[in-house]
Amino acid sequence: MRQFLKTALCLAVLAGTAVYPAVSAASDLELTITAPAGAGGGWDSAARSLQEAMMATGEAKSVQVVNVPGAGGTVGLAQFVGSAKGAADQLLVAGITLVGASISNNSPVDLTQVTPLARLTGDPLVVVVPKDSPIKSIDDLLATIKKDVATTIWVGGSAGGADHILAALITKSAGADPSKINYVAYSGGGEALAAMLGGQATAGVSGYGEWEGQIKSGDLRALAISYPEPIDGIEAKPLKAQGLDIELVNWRGIFAPPGVEGEDLETLQAAVDNTVKSQQWKDIVKARGWTDYYAPSDEFKGFIASETERVRAILTSIGLAQ
Amino acid sequence: MDAINLLIEGFSLAVQPANLIFAAIGVFIGTAVGVLPGIGPALTVALLLPVTFKLDPGGSIIMFAGIYYGGMYGGSTTAILLNTPGESAAVVTALEGNKMARSGRGGPALATAAIGSFVAALVATFALAFLAPPLVKVAVKFAPWDYFGLMLIAFVTVSATFGSSPLRGLTSLAFGLWLGLMGLDQLTGQARLTFGVAQLLDGVEVTTLAVGLFAIGEALHVASRHLYKPEKPIPVKGSIWMTREDWGRSWKAWLRGTVIGFPIGALPAGGAEIPTFLSYTMEKKLSRKPEEFGSGAIEGVAGPEAANNASAAGTLVPLLTLGLPTSATAAVMLAGFQQYNIQPGPLLFTQHADLVWGLVASLFIANVMLLVLNLPLVGLWVKLLRIPLPWLYGGILVFASMGTIAANPSVVELLLLSAFGVIGFLMRRYDYPVAPAVVGLILGPLADNALRRSLQMSLGDPMIFLQHPSSAIMIAVATIALIAPFVFKGLSRFQQDED
Amino acid sequence: MTGMGEAIASPDCAIEELMTERSLKPANRPAVVVAMVLFTVAAVTYWDASRMTARATYGMGANAASYFICLFLVVLSVGHLFAAFQTSADKAEDADWKAIGWIAVALSGLIGSIWLGAGFVLGSALLFAFTARAFGRKSLVVDGVIGLVMGVIIFLVFNKLLSLALPQGPFERLL
Numbered sequence: 001m002r003q004f005l006k007t008a009l010c011l012a013v014l015a016g017t018a019v020y021p022a023v024s025a026a027s028d029l030e031l032t033i034t035a036p037a038g039a040g041g042g043w044d045s046a047a048r049s050l051q052e053a054m055m056a057t058g059e060a061k062s063v064q065v066v067n068v069p070g071a072g073g074t075v076g077l078a079q080f081v082g083s084a085k086g087a088a089d090q091l092l093v094a095g096i097t098l099v100g101a102s103i104s105n106n107s108p109v110d111l112t113q114v115t116p117l118a119r120l121t122g123d124p125l126v127v128v129v130p131k132d133s134p135i136k137s138i139d140d141l142l143a144t145i146k147k148d149v150a151t152t153i154w155v156g157g158s159a160g161g162a163d164h165i166l167a168a169l170i171t172k173s174a175g176a177d178p179s180k181i182n183y184v185a186y187s188g189g190g191e192a193l194a195a196m197l198g199g200q201a202t203a204g205v206s207g208y209g210e211w212e213g214q215i216k217s218g219d220l221r222a223l224a225i226s227y228p229e230p231i232d233g234i235e236a237k238p239l240k241a242q243g244l245d246i247e248l249v250n251w252r253g254i255f256a257p258p259g260v261e262g263e264d265l266e267t268l269q270a271a272v273d274n275t276v277k278s279q280q281w282k283d284i285v286k287a288r289g290w291t292d293y294y295a296p297s298d299e300f301k302g303f304i305a306s307e308t309e310r311v312r313a314i315l316t317s318i319g320l321a322q
Numbered sequence: 323m324d325a326i327n328l329l330i331e332g333f334s335l336a337v338q339p340a341n342l343i344f345a346a347i348g349v350f351i352g353t354a355v356g357v358l359p360g361i362g363p364a365l366t367v368a369l370l371l372p373v374t375f376k377l378d379p380g381g382s383i384i385m386f387a388g389i390y391y392g393g394m395y396g397g398s399t400t401a402i403l404l405n406t407p408g409e410s411a412a413v414v415t416a417l418e419g420n421k422m423a424r425s426g427r428g429g430p431a432l433a434t435a436a437i438g439s440f441v442a443a444l445v446a447t448f449a450l451a452f453l454a455p456p457l458v459k460v461a462v463k464f465a466p467w468d469y470f471g472l473m474l475i476a477f478v479t480v481s482a483t484f485g486s487s488p489l490r491g492l493t494s495l496a497f498g499l500w501l502g503l504m505g506l507d508q509l510t511g512q513a514r515l516t517f518g519v520a521q522l523l524d525g526v527e528v529t530t531l532a533v534g535l536f537a538i539g540e541a542l543h544v545a546s547r548h549l550y551k552p553e554k555p556i557p558v559k560g561s562i563w564m565t566r567e568d569w570g571r572s573w574k575a576w577l578r579g580t581v582i583g584f585p586i587g588a589l590p591a592g593g594a595e596i597p598t599f600l601s602y603t604m605e606k607k608l609s610r611k612p613e614e615f616g617s618g619a620i621e622g623v624a625g626p627e628a629a630n631n632a633s634a635a636g637t638l639v640p641l642l643t644l645g646l647p648t649s650a651t652a653a654v655m656l657a658g659f660q661q662y663n664i665q666p667g668p669l670l671f672t673q674h675a676d677l678v679w680g681l682v683a684s685l686f687i688a689n690v691m692l693l694v695l696n697l698p699l700v701g702l703w704v705k706l707l708r709i710p711l712p713w714l715y716g717g718i719l720v721f722a723s724m725g726t727i728a729a730n731p732s733v734v735e736l737l738l739l740s741a742f743g744v745i746g747f748l749m750r751r752y753d754y755p756v757a758p759a760v761v762g763l764i765l766g767p768l769a770d771n772a773l774r775r776s777l778q779m780s781l782g783d784p785m786i787f788l789q790h791p792s793s794a795i796m797i798a799v800a801t802i803a804l805i806a807p808f809v810f811k812g813l814s815r816f817q818q819d820e821d
Numbered sequence: 822m823t824g825m826g827e828a829i830a831s832p833d834c835a836i837e838e839l840m841t842e843r844s845l846k847p848a849n850r851p852a853v854v855v856a857m858v859l860f861t862v863a864a865v866t867y868w869d870a871s872r873m874t875a876r877a878t879y880g881m882g883a884n885a886a887s888y889f890i891c892l893f894l895v896v897l898s899v900g901h902l903f904a905a906f907q908t909s910a911d912k913a914e915d916a917d918w919k920a921i922g923w924i925a926v927a928l929s930g931l932i933g934s935i936w937l938g939a940g941f942v943l944g945s946a947l948l949f950a951f952t953a954r955a956f957g958r959k960s961l962v963v964d965g966v967i968g969l970v971m972g973v974i975i976f977l978v979f980n981k982l983l984s985l986a987l988p989q990g991p992f993e994r995l996l
Contacts, residue, residue, distance in 0.1 A: 071523035213667020777880030
């Protein structure tokens, strides 16, 4: 066993020397970013992208990513709030899903308890129907919902997630009772895609990027995106431009622990802001297919408060929160 | 013909010496990390993905293919030698494989797993290259009611792993099903059996259960008997290679396993475990020596291992043609492809045929490399059993718990692992089979979700299962498979009475 | 070694304490205990299902599966009771409870080490050394050092090469 480990180690060293290029560190920050999700997920890749960019730009000397998966991120958030209080070398990546999960899991902690540093990216959600559906526009969809909300079958990601919230908002603005929505939850956009292509659903909601291929090939018809403004390269128009007062962005941001203030906070804010404005970060965002949705600390703070209230209201209306 | 030319072009890139070395490194690291108990292929690929990024695109994709196939293969080695499956798809392999290893036939067991994986991956990669676009059209038509039918068939076949007593087998299955309830319900977000513990909201990881029941349970069991019946597995008895008879019994099982594994792997929610159960049951039914099952039948290793690897290639069908990741491993793979600027989806096969064929060629090379590297290693792996027992089991426990911590660094997870270890020990001691519990945990939530999604889509009308011919047929098959043995028993008793 | 083994080796000592019905033959006791455990689990499942609040708007709710498994467990429990009174189970072989105890210490060493923030390396050293002790090795120090080296190698591979953070204590921060 030890023999084998030694060999494995040697090989790993050989292969791994290229992973960490030496960087002339302009900063001596040694940071740890908590990704409240398992390796390979959205928050994990956001955390690792930020790690890559901060080290490439020299805004931090070393950055480590720690994965704390569980319960839509609430386990990681609770641990972060509990153990990192006041620590100026700890960061957390989180997003709108965590806002919803804190509410529907009745979690004792939520994002208003941590210190927002910056909003980073925001991806649009898209509303689609199968290609041979008689529904041609968002107005057709609204009419279908109004006619019979029960037989309008929606598919999308997990119950109480951003997809479910958007479907509920649309149902509500069609004049139907959102608590009567027939939303079939899947583990994510991928599994829901199969249900869309198989023709088992009336309409579907997912992150635009996840279904982009099928939309461009014509297998799915995109009716609208949930972003407030039109986006270059996306043909579907925003819901707002089509007369519905709905916007919902799947945003991700970076946070410091509670109790970090003064000079410590300024150092972290500067490091994050410089990283986000760098070319390296812009390249990563582009390569990953994300949409830039940057907002600085102050603006982000107000945004978190308003999102929390809004999400709570919608989840209550569909019966997922008290 | 165009396809063939592109494939040849892909190969000419893949066989360059530098790329062959990348393939070898990828396969080796993939196998080495995949061998560790508790570290499944998903984590292996996720961990090693960054290693490939810094190479040139051609080299990195070849190394990546090597890591993927290596990681898929690695799980079976410890399953066979130490009764400690590295991942859930290798649980079935442990059933017969470990019995073989204990009677000194670890060499042939590892060899049939390696060659079976090779054959399956070879056939399945061909199928991937030529059948993917039509196959995926059928696969997406698979609706919740069809999945429910498939799950019923899978449930009926589980009885093959029950051993001597149906009551004990069912109890083990019920334990797995009960664990499957734990966590947030996917459809409604309702928490089940979480007792207010936030860490339980995501449910029980199949890997944690499998590693706890098998690795830790086994260590406790061996330790408890150490004083009275010191266990000395015979490292090698006879040849470490497969005999003529082994070949004769293996090759059909490889092909059957492939035929089962590939299409189920291609289903958007098929997975790698279900084909291994189905293959095991089939081999037991078809074997000329069914009495050897339970004491080390080589078909019971050959079939499931082939099915496991064929389903790994099958997973690539929805991944490449739809951009649809159907397993944790596939989700990590998707991230990898995007890094190499391959955007899987409906346009990939038509617009970027060269990339597809380059990948297929890489998979072929990785597959050959896996065989070349692993057959000589069989001898080395078998020597693992010569490590003194105290160190061997000390090492197993360290690696098993490391795998759990690496995936989820939480004390709750470690407590679960230890609790499953104790339960695994008690189950072994009182002769309850452990495999059905793992099966129950995998199938339970899938069946639950499929059933309730169907009923939600039909607004509660149960006739939906019979209105669709495909699901009606599968439910009929499951019912017949369940009832037939009783009917035959009754008939034969009736005939005896006549005599 | 043997002396201690005999002292603790009464095979069903744990079960004996649970048992109240003295009239049963020892061979049947495991089945009765399993029946009782199954029934308890079924009751807990029923209690949990009965207090679920989320209702499915269409089709079945999340508690349907709970009730089904609850019923299944009750049936199995009754099955075990029947089996306990009808067939006599094979006598379980003797077990070395001391070895089991050492492994329990080994696992608690790891869990405690992670819980109290002492880090992964110390935890795996304890786990390795006490497990080896369970299998009859006497030199705890040597085994502890082997475990320590193994833990350090694993930690370095994961943290430095694969950038996946294993739990850190004071010792790991020095690495």
